[in-house]
Ligand SMILES: [Zn+2]
């Protein structure tokens with residue numbers, strides 16, 4: 001079955017139905033397995049050896065099928081999960097987690113995010129681009145993150161955009177620029193460098209939640225210069241290392257909030273948090289992920 005985006009009967013909440021299950025045969029992300037996956041982008045060393053690569057996601061959230069709204073009616077609202085899903089292989093080393101890599105290598109991961117986001121923005125029916133990362137290893141044992149596009153804007157992102165636009169309309173200022181000023185001093189401040197600030201948000205939605213915001217008003221990770229990307233790598237490494245000491249077991253999620261494609265303005269930021277049992281896409285963007293379709297659940301429960 002192709003993945004589907006389905007809206008709740010009553011509330012404005014979307015679910016992605018994806019019944020594709022990971023296979024447990026070997027590691028498809030390790031060096032030597034390159035031909036098993038379809039590469040979209042890579043960063044190489046001087047000898048042509050890949051350091052970080054992006055591949056077509058074997059367990060995609062969205063597929064590049066023809067975009068169509070299947071049924072637009074009051075009860076069943078469905079869109080085929082049109083879009084592109086990629087997996088970023090963060091290192092050649094099967095045993096290393098993202099925060100254990102040197103900042104220079106984390107910088108390469110962020111450079112791949114930036115390059116892929118920049119390219120995916122130009123494709124058709126891309127309203128939203130998400131970047132999600134966790135260390136649960138649900139699909140691969142190797143360190144990886146996911147980049148995907150959606151043909152809709154998740155409700156949680158719509159709310160963020162509405163709040164951003166509303167604040168700008170009333171004050172002629174950016175809410176995130178003002179948040180930085182307020183949180184730079186005070187009890188929730190964690191760290192700060194030339195380009196970024198990290199703090200525990202005033203009203204967190206998850207345990208051990210940390211926001212990282214660029215001090216300059218950038219709308220997307222793809223606008224950062226080389227030095228700023230390196231500084232972001234250092235900031236992420238620093239926060240993850242601190243969290244790895246504070247949380248036991250150390251299970252975290254990280255999501256990026258970038259300017260949606262149809263919006264002119266935004267101030268991009270990153271949320272890192274302690275993982276719960278929810279999928280990271282739910283904690284980050286408010287999208288449900290269903291690995292068994294309701295039709296199959298009913299079949300199981302009916303006993304046929
Ligand atoms: Zn591996």
Ligand SMILES: [Zn+2]
Pocket residue numbers: 174175176177178216217218266267
């Ligand atoms: Zn701003």
